[in-house]
Amino acid sequence: xLRNKLKEIDLxxxxxxxxxxxxxxxxxxxxxxxxxxxxxxxADSLSLSHFINFFERALFKESFLNSLSAGLMAVIFxxxxxxxxxxxxxKYDFKGRTLIQTLGILPLVMPPxxxxxxLQLILGRSGVFNLLLLKWFGTSVPFMEGLxxxxxxxxxxxxxxxxxxxxxxxxxxxxxxxxxxxNMGSHxxxxxxxxxxxxxxxxxxxxxxxxxxxxxxDLGTPLMLNYxxxxxxxxxxxxxxxxxxxxxxxxxxxxxxxxxxxxLWGAMKFLSLSEYAMVQRxxxxxxxxxxxGGWRLVFVLVFCFFVLGVSLLPHLGIFVLSFAKVWSFSILxxxxxxxxxxxxxxxxxxxxxxxxxYCLLAAGIDVLLGSVIAFLLIRxxxxxxxxxxxxxxxxxxxxxxxxxxGYLRVFHGTNLPFFHQPLTSLWIILVIAYSARRLPxxxxxxxxxxxxxxxxxxxxxLNLGANRRKTFFRITFPLMTGGLIAGGLLxxxxxxxxxxxxxxxxxxxxxxxxxxxxxIYMQSxxxxxxxxxxxxxxxxxxxxxxxxxxxxxxxxxxTAFKL
Amino acid sequence: MNKASEVxxxxxxxxxxxxxxxxxxxxxxxxxxxxxxxxxxxxxxTTLLRMIAGFxxxxxxxxxxxxxxxxDIPPWKRDVGMVFQSYALWPHLSVFENVAFGLKxxxxxxxxxxxxxxxxxxxxxxxxxxxRRPSELSGGQQQRVALARTLVIEPRLLLLDExxxxxxxxxxxxxxxxxxxxxxxxGITSIYVTHDQEEALTLSTRIAVMSKGHVVxxxxxxxxxENPKSQEVADFVGTSNFFSGSVVEExxxxxxxxxxxxxxxxxxxxxxxxxxxxSNLLLNIRPESFRISDADEVSSGENRVEGVVKTSAYxxxxxQYEVEVSGGKRVKxxxxxxxxxxxxREGERVSLTFSSEDVIAIPFxx
Numbered sequence: 001x002l003r004n005k006l007k008e009i010d011l012x013x014x015x016x017x018x019x020x021x022x023x024x025x026x027x028x029x030x031x032x033x034x035x036x037x038x039x040x041x042x043a044d045s046l047s048l049s050h051f052i053n054f055f056e057r058a059l060f061k062e063s064f065l066n067s068l069s070a071g072l073m074a075v076i077f078x079x080x081x082x083x084x085x086x087x088x089x090x091k092y093d094f095k096g097r098t099l100i101q102t103l104g105i106l107p108l109v110m111p112p113x114x115x116x117x118x119l120q121l122i123l124g125r126s127g128v129f130n131l132l133l134l135k136w137f138g139t140s141v142p143f144m145e146g147l148x149x150x151x152x153x154x155x156x157x158x159x160x161x162x163x164x165x166x167x168x169x170x171x172x173x174x175x176x177x178x179x180x181x182x183n184m185g186s187h188x189x190x191x192x193x194x195x196x197x198x199x200x201x202x203x204x205x206x207x208x209x210x211x212x213x214x215x216x217x218d219l220g221t222p223l224m225l226n227y228x229x230x231x232x233x234x235x236x237x238x239x240x241x242x243x244x245x246x247x248x249x250x251x252x253x254x255x256x257x258x259x260x261x262x263x264l265w266g267a268m269k270f271l272s273l274s275e276y277a278m279v280q281r282x283x284x285x286x287x288x289x290x291x292x293g294g295w296r297l298v299f300v301l302v303f304c305f306f307v308l309g310v311s312l313l314p315h316l317g318i319f320v321l322s323f324a325k326v327w328s329f330s331i332l333x334x335x336x337x338x339x340x341x342x343x344x345x346x347x348x349x350x351x352x353x354x355x356x357x358y359c360l361l362a363a364g365i366d367v368l369l370g371s372v373i374a375f376l377l378i379r380x381x382x383x384x385x386x387x388x389x390x391x392x393x394x395x396x397x398x399x400x401x402x403x404x405x406g407y408l409r410v411f412h413g414t415n416l417p418f419f420h421q422p423l424t425s426l427w428i429i430l431v432i433a434y435s436a437r438r439l440p441x442x443x444x445x446x447x448x449x450x451x452x453x454x455x456x457x458x459x460x461x462l463n464l465g466a467n468r469r470k471t472f473f474r475i476t477f478p479l480m481t482g483g484l485i486a487g488g489l490l491x492x493x494x495x496x497x498x499x500x501x502x503x504x505x506x507x508x509x510x511x512x513x514x515x516x517x518x519x520i521y522m523q524s525x526x527x528x529x530x531x532x533x534x535x536x537x538x539x540x541x542x543x544x545x546x547x548x549x550x551x552x553x554x555x556x557x558x559t560a561f562k563l
Numbered sequence: 564m565n566k567a568s569e570v571x572x573x574x575x576x577x578x579x580x581x582x583x584x585x586x587x588x589x590x591x592x593x594x595x596x597x598x599x600x601x602x603x604x605x606x607x608x609t610t611l612l613r614m615i616a617g618f619x620x621x622x623x624x625x626x627x628x629x630x631x632x633x634x635d636i637p638p639w640k641r642d643v644g645m646v647f648q649s650y651a652l653w654p655h656l657s658v659f660e661n662v663a664f665g666l667k668x669x670x671x672x673x674x675x676x677x678x679x680x681x682x683x684x685x686x687x688x689x690x691x692x693x694x695r696r697p698s699e700l701s702g703g704q705q706q707r708v709a710l711a712r713t714l715v716i717e718p719r720l721l722l723l724d725e726x727x728x729x730x731x732x733x734x735x736x737x738x739x740x741x742x743x744x745x746x747x748x749x750g751i752t753s754i755y756v757t758h759d760q761e762e763a764l765t766l767s768t769r770i771a772v773m774s775k776g777h778v779v780x781x782x783x784x785x786x787x788x789e790n791p792k793s794q795e796v797a798d799f800v801g802t803s804n805f806f807s808g809s810v811v812e813e814x815x816x817x818x819x820x821x822x823x824x825x826x827x828x829x830x831x832x833x834x835x836x837x838x839x840x841x842s843n844l845l846l847n848i849r850p851e852s853f854r855i856s857d858a859d860e861v862s863s864g865e866n867r868v869e870g871v872v873k874t875s876a877y878x879x880x881x882x883q884y885e886v887e888v889s890g891g892k893r894v895k896x897x898x899x900x901x902x903x904x905x906x907x908r909e910g911e912r913v914s915l916t917f918s919s920e921d922v923i924a925i926p927f928x929x
Contacts, residue, residue: 103830174649174651176648176649179647180647180712181653182639183616183638183644184664184668185639185642185665185668185716186664187637190668198656199654
């Protein structure tokens with residue numbers, strides 16, 4: 001029995017497995033363990049005293065509640081936007097439907113902290129909207145003040161996660177299941193409540209939880225809006241201003257990890273149920289969507305374009321700002337200039353250059369790791385696959401602030417051999433952080449592409465005389481390249497707008513990437529122009545990447561952003 | 564059940580874009596009929612069924628239930644029960660909840676829902692499985708749940724869209740018998756869609772053969788099989804050997820026809836086929852109509868064709884031969900119950916005999 005088991009284990013595979021495990025342990029699990037250790041110990045013995053302290057301090061308690069309520073509100077408002085959008089675009093057939101589906105994912109191509117700046121310009125105290133209100137009605141609405149502003153930015157930025165997941169699961173509901181209910185006498189809202197909604201629930205809930213995780217994780221938006229009474233900015237401030245020895249920062253990190261883990265666990269739980277909605281399709285190519293016209297069409301169009309119009313305001317704002325000479329206390333800029341682009345491309349070109357360098361490296365590392373791990377998970381003959389999978393997926397639930405804190409804790413004090421300085425002083429730390437943060441996405445993409453290669457395709461090649469190596473290079477690899485490219489692109493675009501771990505880990509100004517540049521520029525009034533120009537570059541990068549990912553996936557818009 | 568309805572379709576038509584899925588269909592489906600739409604995939608049979616259920620709106624024509632037009636009545640008010648090819652069982656509901664769904668929609672009291680649901684489940688022999696989820700059932704059981712769910716609301720009309728196509732062969736035959744039993748017991752008007760001619764022949768009281776959106780022939784299974792009115796029908800229902808030829812001689816109750824291959828065949832004269840000398844005919848002989856005798860054996864059959872065995876396939880209950888007759892034409896010949904007889908070898912000369920009554924004559928151009 002044991003001998004048979006041992007025979008099934010491949011030695012060279014096991015060696016690779018161990019190397020991978022060591023890598024993942026060093027850069028993902030160990031930093032996290034160190035954070036946990038600090039948070040749960042007092043003078044080297046287990047203790048909950050830091051947590052008790054945390055909840056006794058009014059500021060922390062408020063931050064905790066604020067983060068929760070921001071998550072909740074973003075979910076509620078996001079649902080109010082997304083559910084009708086999803087329902088209309090899937091169930092109704094009308095001109096402009098595809099346009100709405102495409103525009104619906106555009107908010108994701110903008111880093112949220114860029115959106116925060118842009119929305120300040122439009123909805124802020126002296127933004128376009130309030131200036132108009134003042135001019136016409138002599139009043140103004142403080143949209144962007146405090147938590148409210150954070151919630152508005154996050155809702156407008158993250159609602160596509162709900163939209164995409166809800167649309168996907170709605171489109172997957174076998175139309176004959178609804179027809180059967182009609183046949184049994186059910187229709188309208190009752191049909192929706194009794195059959196459609198329960199069937200699309202898994203995807204919808206997954207979308208909700210994804211938004212929640214992102215909101216907890218988001219450091220850029222509160223920082224940009226100068227509202228720090230939330231978990232992520234508190235952790236950031238504690239660690240960066242008081243220092244790596246401050247316990248409270250670690251406690252906040254642990255709380256953030258727990259919240260994300262719970263959400264992630266919930267999302268996966270729900271998503272594993274979602275396949276049940278996808279019974280085989282009925283015979284006669286039943287159309288899912290029906291044509292509408294008249295006042296219903298008008299209502300649908302007005303709703304969709306109003307919602308999308310509002311959610312695309314930040315894009316417009318940042319675009320205008322990047323060309324504006326001066327833009328304050330006026331509805332539109334007084335004059336326009338190209339100077340901001342000259343600034344970022346010729347005077348501070350390192351921001352864009354660094355981004356390209358770091359993110360390409362991170363994407364390459366993720367593709368390499370992701371494909372090897374995926375291959376081992378699916379075809380490998382080694383013990384302990386589950387452990388590898390678990391550690392590689394873990395970063396989904398580790399907020400950027402937490403990972404960065406862990407890195408600072410682990411690597412800050414020790415000099416590397418040969419370099420004579422700690423890892424945290426080298427720019428490579430950013431590449432490592434990005435690779436770790438995005439590994440789950442790439443891994444999933446690789447995993448999916450290997451999984452759909454039926455083993456018989458490889459066996460057919462073996463049967464026709466190709467050896468294992470030839471089979472891998474001529475059959476398996478070509479078949480999985482689509483997934484690899486998509487996974488790499490995904491890692492690239494999400495890394496290029498990563499702010500949380502970036503601002504904590506950038507060792508020196510000139511090592512800073514694009515997101516860091518935007519953050520620095522936006523600190524001063526004169527920097528807003530170049531900051532916006534960098535923002536436009538970021539949007540273009542992400543948009544191009546997203547477009548390419550969807551082309552590669554060929555799964556329609558937004559495949560990359562579904563859980 | 565005296566709720567059973569009569570269905571009339573008048574000039575019914577439906578286009579999908581440029582494709583005419585259903586064209587000028589005129590049919591009356593009698594109360595209590597087990598009526599089948601039979602045809603190859605893409606012939607419009609499912610579209611026709613979906614129009615009767617109300618899921619697809621006809622572009623032209625009228626659908627009448629008991630003489631009342633239902634074109635504008637939405638599916639949820641038509642009171643027809645449909646069984647989908649995919650069964651369409653709701654995965655989020657248990658077997659009981661699936662079956663009880665329609666009753667709850669009708670706001671029946673709880674006790675009635677309970678009682679009727681259990682009765683429907685016992686009718687399809689599914690007692691004791693109420694709490695299961697559809698995914699925990701076998702294909703045959705899922706099929707029964709789908710049937711029970713539809714029948715429990717006592718619809719005026721039962722629509723079945725290839726309900727047996729996802730079952731394996733044995734189960735399919737068993738479910739066929741059960742379907743017939745339940746339908747006859749309830750007396751419910753049923754409309755069945757299938758591309759399986761055997762299914763259509765065994766289940767139906769009447770069949771409409773469809774092709775390219777048209778109904779090409781309506782009749783009882785026996786009429787359809789024994790007296791197909793066109794090559795299309797003959798070809799689709801059962802296996803056929805076609806010969807084209809022209810009438811060379813008229814006798815009292817027979818016609819003599821010379822085929823293109825030069826074979827002379829005697830054909831029964833039919834009053835509805837007024838054919839004179841020289842008129843062209845398509846002749847069809849079913850494989851089971853032939854008797855095989857040795858080439859030199861004298862036979863008393865009215866028609867006799869000589870040939871050479873080209874292929875043979877032993878199927879247990881029968882042997883299928885392909886025999887090459889004059890002109891190089893191959894005919895399919897079935898020999899039933901080959902138990903005691905020795906099998907013919909390939910290359911062996913045989914003579915095929917068959918009665919003039921077994922020759923189905925179809926006028927050309929039809």
